[in-house]
Amino acid sequence: MAQGSNPLAIRTKKYQLDKNMYTRMALGxxxxxxxxxxxxxxxxxxxxxxxxxxxxxxAFAVIVTLLFVLLRSAQVMSVTQVEQGSPLFEKLTYEVDQRQIILKRNEREGMTLNWDMIQKAQKTEDSYMLWLQPPSDAQMPGGWKGWLARTFQVPVFINMPFRIFNSPNDLKLMESLLRRKNLLA
Incomplete structure (x- = not known):
């Protein structure tokens, strides 16, 4: 972690995103x-x-369409299986402040997400969903592989249920912070 934690940051309880819940939300x-x-x-x-x-x-049209649906769904479900996706499914605490979101495994290990890495936020009936930015065109491969990668991207998000916040005041602070960052409509 590059920067120390802010004493005024919103701290949450430990939370682990369930792989089945992620799959259900991402497929939806x-x-x-x-x-x-x-x-x-x-x-x-x-x-x-x-x-x-x-x-x-x-019959051929229906079979090919079903194969396409199965392959696209398998692509989304593969995020839960690859090593690059494993940080999404670890037990983490979150520290949120004006500068960044810190995802902590423990007191020494963690990862920093700057606010410019968040594309949008969504408030559901029981959680905040923070959608991460897709890769830029410079990070994508060229040619038809780049087109394929842009067209069939898998959504990556952080789910923060309301129950992990320590107080109702933290929920209000989180919502006002998301609104100030123009992430929540």
Whole structure:
């Protein structure tokens, strides 16, 4: 950690994001945004059936569409399995202040997230979800691999349930901080 912790920071209790909860939330987010991608192989492979109907075309279109849905879902679910995603699922405490969010494993080990690394915040009925910025174009590969990486990104977020905050005042401070940073509408 580059900077020391602020004595006025909002400190939370330890919390570990469940992998199944992450998967459920991330899949919901992906399919709410990208549902129409599943229609592309369905429509393209049903076009020949319009001109020369055969159940083979219909079956092939449905199978390819199901394969696409399964592969896209597996891509989202793989975040829970790879080593780079493991910090998301460790038991952490959070210290939030004006400059940064510190994710701490213990008193000596932690990671700092600057506020510019957060794309947006969302308040659900029982938590704050802080969505991390996707990689910039300079960090993406070039050519068709870059297009593929941009098109099929997996959402990465930090879930902070209200129950991990130590007091209702901390919740109010967190909400006002998110509003000041223009992350929460």
């Amino acid at each position: 987010q992906v399919w709410r945004k990208d549902w129409w991608y599943a229609l592309i192989p369905l429509v393209l492979l049903l076009l020949p059936a319009v001109f020369s109907f055969s159940w083979w075309w219909v």
